[in-house]
Every structure is written in structure tokens, then in C-alpha cells.
Amino acid sequence: MPLPILALAVASFCIGTTEFVIMGLLPEMAADLGVSIPAAGLLVTGYALGVVFGAPVIAIGTAHLSRKSVLIGLASLFVVGNLLCAIAPNYWLLMAARVVTALGHGAFFGIGSVVAASLVPVNKRASAIALMFAGLTLANILGVPGGTALGEAFGWRSTFYAVVGIGLLSVAAIAWLVPSGVAPPxxxxxxxxxxxxxxxxxxxxxxxxxxxxxxxxxxxxxxxxxxxxxxxxxxxxxxxxxxxxxxxxxxxxxxxxxxxxxxxxxxxxxxxxxxxxxxxxxxxxxxxxxxxxxxxxxxxxxxxxxxxxxxxxxxxxxxxxxxxxxxxxxxxxxxxxxxxxxxxxxxxxxxxxxxxxxxxxxxxxxxxxxxxxxxxxxxxxxxxxxxxxxxxxxx
CATH class of the missing domain: 1.20.1250.20 (MFS general substrate transporter like domains)
Structure with missing residues (x-):
């Protein structure tokens, strides 16, 4: 796997983990926040809506910017959003934090796909996109069960702190490995x-x-x-x-x-x-x-x-x-x-x-x-x- 695409895959692993791990932690989160499990389930809906509505706004708003800079910014937004989730004192602030986290989700995968495709020969573009999405699929095998186990053992907030750590690694990897000037606006x-x-x-x-x-x-x-x-x-x-x-x-x-x-x-x-x-x-x-x-x-x-x-x-x-x-x-x-x-x-x-x-x-x-x-x-x-x-x- 080309190293720049590996950096994108690490970020997609983080995104996939934080999107889906919440489903395995709903009972713990509901009990800690004093809400019903169905209400906690709306945190999943809030995230999905953040993806749907945030993606085009961010894509349009960053159309004139360097693709590398946008990816670094989106990965950083993701880190901040997960940190806010980890420290959120109540349900509504957690919901707001989930929406903030989701805002960069669609734009990252959308712009990341364009960048990944630009890093390889024409006849390997789809494979490059698949390699970036490999982080998302691996999240369902490793990140979600691992994050669920961590949350059950040390509290659900520990899972979000762990994702913050991996997210910081992905920001550094994108800054270091993705070449400047890639896939110009x-x-x-x-x-x-x-x-x-x-x-x-x-x-x-x-x-x-x-x-x-x-x-x-x-x-x-x-x-x-x-x-x-x-x-x-x-x-x-x-x-x-x-x-x-x-x-x-x-x-x-x-x-x-x-x-x-x-x-x-x-x-x-x-x-x-x-x-x-x-x-x-x-x-x-x-x-x-x-x-x-x-x-x-x-x-x-x-x-x-x-x-x-x-x-x-x-x-x-x-x-x-x-x-x-x-x-x-x-x-x-x-x-x-x-x-x-x-x-x-x-x-x-x-x-x-x-x-x-x-x-x-x-x-x-x-x-x-x-x-x-x-x-x-x-x-x-x-x-x-x-x-x-x-x-x-x-x-």
C-alpha cells in the first residue's frame, strides 16, 4: 500500500470506529447520561444527519483550498469532535459533539477518494480507493469490538479518548506522507x-x-x-x-x-x-x-x-x-x-x-x-x- 494511502486508511479506520462503536455502548451511555436506550440511539441518527448535511457544505466551502490542507483540517475536526464526545457532561452536549464529529466524515471520504485516485496510475484508481476504504472495513473487525470491550471495561468515554489518540496519529501521517499539490482544486x-x-x-x-x-x-x-x-x-x-x-x-x-x-x-x-x-x-x-x-x-x-x-x-x-x-x-x-x-x-x-x-x-x-x-x-x-x-x- 502506498504510504500516502496508508495515512488515509488510518483516518478511515478512526472514522469507522467512532461511527459504529456507539451501537455496542448504548446501554452504558444511556445509564451514565440518564436517558433511555432509544434516546441514546438517536446519537446514531444525529451522526448520520451530520454526515448528510455537513458533507456538501464543507466540500463547497473548501473547494478552493489545497486538498492536503483540507484533509488535515477534516482529520483535526474529527479529533476535536471525539474529544468533545469524551468530555461531554450531558446528553445534549454529547449529541452536539457527535454532529460536529460527523461534519467532516462525508467530506473526508469524498475528497480522500479523489486524492487516493490521483496517487496511482489510471488503471489502479479503484484499487487505491478500496485501499483507503480498507480502514473502514477493518474498523468493523478490530475497532468496533475493541472499542466496545474498552468501553465496557473502563467506561464509554475511554473509547472516545482512544479514538482521539489514533486520530492524532492519522493527522500526523497525512501531514507527513501525503504530498503537497496532490489533486489540485x-x-x-x-x-x-x-x-x-x-x-x-x-x-x-x-x-x-x-x-x-x-x-x-x-x-x-x-x-x-x-x-x-x-x-x-x-x-x-x-x-x-x-x-x-x-x-x-x-x-x-x-x-x-x-x-x-x-x-x-x-x-x-x-x-x-x-x-x-x-x-x-x-x-x-x-x-x-x-x-x-x-x-x-x-x-x-x-x-x-x-x-x-x-x-x-x-x-x-x-x-x-x-x-x-x-x-x-x-x-x-x-x-x-x-x-x-x-x-x-x-x-x-x-x-x-x-x-x-x-x-x-x-x-x-x-x-x-x-x-x-x-x-x-x-x-x-x-x-x-x-x-x-x-x-x-x-x-
Whole structure:
């Protein structure tokens, strides 16, 4: 892994850890802050909203600045936000701190993707983006369980202090390892960043990202009752199954980067097709533990096979001014998270059993596949994409 991308991966590990570890610490946080567990759960919602609304504001506001300086600033904002979380004396100040922390999340991954792609040859860009996102997948295997264990042993605040320490390391690594002048700002500044949003292919790419994410969270949000009530797995074993899912995500992230460098849109189309079929298979084997566990691993693989190509797709279709679009794509993923959880909950409220809930994932993946087919057809109808390559520094 190139050292500059390693620095970005360390930062993505921190971001992934602090985003998801709170789910394992909700009871402890609720008890300490004197609120209900559902109220503590809103800290997750607050973070997601911070990502969605903060990402475009920061991307536009920093469009004229050096990409390296912006990344250092965003990583520093992340450190400050986690420090505020660690020392927050009450629930509402903790909520505010979570929102502050989230503001830089989408912009970091969006701008970081552009920077990572600019550091390698054209035929390895998706793999470079995948390497940066490897920190996020590793957070689900190491950071989240490790942070949960630390919080249970020494109090939930200790987890945030630990993330602050790793965050400071990432700031130093970015300052030291990422070259100056990398991925220069768009020549047209803010105007060109906003103008690129008028391209249909940019919006189609973000819609695919949102729908792919929704297909995941429509089912994954309710994975614990699916595994315990339908599959018959013990509560203690669920943690290990979810770690296996995280391992699948890590494998899929690497595969997705390599496949996207080879054939980007065929990778997207093939993965969405396999996801739709996998959810259908999940319905049939949900009550067979061994088969379900194997399917969970495959699900993790397919879930992240599509992430590097979709991020790369946005960077390509918005190549004249990729920073805002790439950042908005992170917001699209988070909107998909929220929408998917709502779709799944709505299905359950209408009487769909946990066993058949994966069919909601199938339906969403099929819609995403339809949008991807439209996008691919538009590609074929064009004589050539003919986009410039602003990702590389001319210095």
C-alpha cells in the first residue's frame, strides 16, 4: 500500500470506529447520561444527519483550498469532535459533539477518494480507493469490538479518548506522507463543482449508491432477530457471525477495487444481480445455521465489492470537478442507510416476517440494477466519455 494511502486508511479506520462503536455502548451511555436506550440511539441518527448535511457544505466551502490542507483540517475536526464526545457532561452536549464529529466524515471520504485516485496510475484508481476504504472495513473487525470491550471495561468515554489518540496519529501521517499539490482544486472553483451536478450520470451513480446501501440496511438493521429467531443462533454467537460479515466486507473491498479497475460498470451490474439473488437464497436457508452463516460472509463480500466501483464511478462522471460529487456520494450512502432501515421496519409493520425480510433487499437491489442498466446504456450510446483528467497534479 502506498504510504500516502496508508495515512488515509488510518483516518478511515478512526472514522469507522467512532461511527459504529456507539451501537455496542448504548446501554452504558444511556445509564451514565440518564436517558433511555432509544434516546441514546438517536446519537446514531444525529451522526448520520451530520454526515448528510455537513458533507456538501464543507466540500463547497473548501473547494478552493489545497486538498492536503483540507484533509488535515477534516482529520483535526474529527479529533476535536471525539474529544468533545469524551468530555461531554450531558446528553445534549454529547449529541452536539457527535454532529460536529460527523461534519467532516462525508467530506473526508469524498475528497480522500479523489486524492487516493490521483496517487496511482489510471488503471489502479479503484484499487487505491478500496485501499483507503480498507480502514473502514477493518474498523468493523478490530475497532468496533475493541472499542466496545474498552468501553465496557473502563467506561464509554475511554473509547472516545482512544479514538482521539489514533486520530492524532492519522493527522500526523497525512501531514507527513501525503504530498503537497496532490489533486489540485478544480480550476473553476465552487462554480465548477456545483455545475457538474447538472450531469445525469453523476446523479444516476449517486442513486445507485443510495439504493445499494438501502438494500443492505433493510435487512442488516434487523440481523440480530433474524439470526436468533429464525436461524436459531444464540445471542452470544451473533457477535462472531457479525465479525465474519466484517471479514467479508474487507475481502469484498479488495476484490471490488481490482474488478472495478478491470471493468467498472460490469462489476456494478454483476454485483447487484448477485445481491438480489443472494437475498432470495437467504429466505430459503434462513433456518439452516451453517448455510446462513456462509451466506452472511458472502453478503459481506458483495456489500463492499460495489463500494469502490461506485465511488470511482462518481469520480469519473464528475471528472471536471469531482470533489463535491464524490463527497455527496458519501451522503447518498448514508441516506441509503436510513432509508433501508425504514423500508425494513415498514415491511415488518405490515406483517412481513423476519425470514422473508430479505425480499425487501432483493426488491431494492433490483431497482438499483435497473438504474445501473440505464446508466450503462447511456455510456454505450455516447461515442466516448471524453472527460479530462483533473485528478493529477501538474506540478
Amino acid at each position: 478544480s480550476a473553476g472553483g465552487i462554480a465548477s463543482e456545483v455545475k457538474v451536478l447538472g450531469k445525469l450520470q453523476v446523479w444516476l451513480a449517486m442513486i445507485i449508491s443510495a439504493l445499494a446501501s438501502a438494500s443492505l440496511f433493510a435487512v442488516f438493521t434487523y440481523i440480530k432477530p433474524i439470526l436468533t429467531d429464525v436461524t436459531g443462533i444464540s445471542i452470544a454467537a451473533v457477535t462472531w457471525v457479525l465479525l465474519l460479515f466484517g471479514a467479508g466486507m474487507t475481502v469484498g473491498n479488495i476484490i471490488g477495487g481490482k474488478l472495478a479497475d478491470w471493468k467498472l460498470m460490469p462489476t456494478v451490474l454483476g454485483t447487484l444481480t448477485l445481491l438480489a439473488l443472494m437475498f432470495m437464497v437467504m429466505v430459503k436457508i434462513a433456518d439452516i445455521p451453517a448455510a446462513m452463516i456462509a451466506t452472511i460472509f458472502l453478503w459481506g463480500v458483495l456489500t463492499f465489492v460495489i463500494v469502490p466501483p461506485m465511488q470511482m464511478r462518481v469520480v469519473e462522471t464528475a471528472s471536471e470537478a469531482p470533489n463535491l460529487a464524490s463527497t455527496l456520494n458519501q451522503g447518498a450512502f448514508n441516506m441509503g442507510n436510513a432509508a433501508g432501515a425504514w423500508f425494513g421496519g415498514l415491511a415488518i409493520s405490515f406483517g412481513v416476517s423476519y425470514q422473508y425480510l430479505p425480499l425487501v433487499g432483493t426488491a431494492t437491489a433490483v431497482i438499483a440494477l435497473g438504474v445501473a442498466l440505464v446508466s450503462a446504456r447511456l455510456d454505450r450510446s455516447s461515442a466516448a466519455l471524453g472527460y479530462a483528467d483533473p485528478l493529477r497534479s501538474t506540478t
